[in-house]
Amino acid sequence: MSTSEIDQLIQLLSKLPGLGSRSARRATLFLIKHRESLLMPLANAMSAAAENVKTCGQCGNLDTLDPCSVCIDPARDKKTICVVEDVSDLWALERAGVFSGQYQVLGGTLSALDGVGPEDLKVDPLLNRLSDETVEEVILALNATVDGQTTAHYLTERIEDTNPTLTVSHLAHGVPVGGELDYLDDGTLATALKSRRSHA
Numbered sequence: 001m002s003t004s005e006i007d008q009l010i011q012l013l014s015k016l017p018g019l020g021s022r023s024a025r026r027a028t029l030f031l032i033k034h035r036e037s038l039l040m041p042l043a044n045a046m047s048a049a050a051e052n053v054k055t056c057g058q059c060g061n062l063d064t065l066d067p068c069s070v071c072i073d074p075a076r077d078k079k080t081i082c083v084v085e086d087v088s089d090l091w092a093l094e095r096a097g098v099f100s101g102q103y104q105v106l107g108g109t110l111s112a113l114d115g116v117g118p119e120d121l122k123v124d125p126l127l128n129r130l131s132d133e134t135v136e137e138v139i140l141a142l143n144a145t146v147d148g149q150t151t152a153h154y155l156t157e158r159i160e161d162t163n164p165t166l167t168v169s170h171l172a173h174g175v176p177v178g179g180e181l182d183y184l185d186d187g188t189l190a191t192a193l194k195s196r197r198s199h200a
Helices: 001-014 021-033 035-052 085-098 123-129 146-162 186-194
Strands: 076-086 101-105 135-139 167-170
Touching: 001 021, 021 035, 076 085, 076 123, 085 101, 101 123, 123 146, 135 146, 146 167
Parallel strands: 076 101, 076 135, 135 167
Antiparallel strands: none
């Protein structure tokens, strides 16, 4: 492997989230030292992923199938659609094993600052799915940011205009499990107080 090839690998790795140039150099050296057991299998896996992974035409998930394995799973609850900002959010919910319905990936959130409008998101595919009479609830599982809440408000209005009989719910926000009040920011504390409920 020539120096130019090593440099190219370092540059490419440094573009990954969480990897700066120093971490990329360490990762490159580790990969080269473990060429047979890691570098070659990784290269093959990346090539196969680039060739076979596609975006689900129904929900926006990434899979080798279209529709994806989640959409075609007969055990999934067809009455509930969970709307998420990105595929990583979908994967997080699947990893937690707490949701058994369908998904819709928006592909981002509304942001006037970044010039992201409704036409840049997968809003129409979501609204088209809501014409299905089996859908009863839409869960807006968006991040608790200004852009996330703006998007949730916009989607709530569009969903109610499209199908007024649907239930639109939002994820609860507030004190995380295991969280200590002294370490929470003011916004989280305020939201937790506003969202309080009676002790069952």
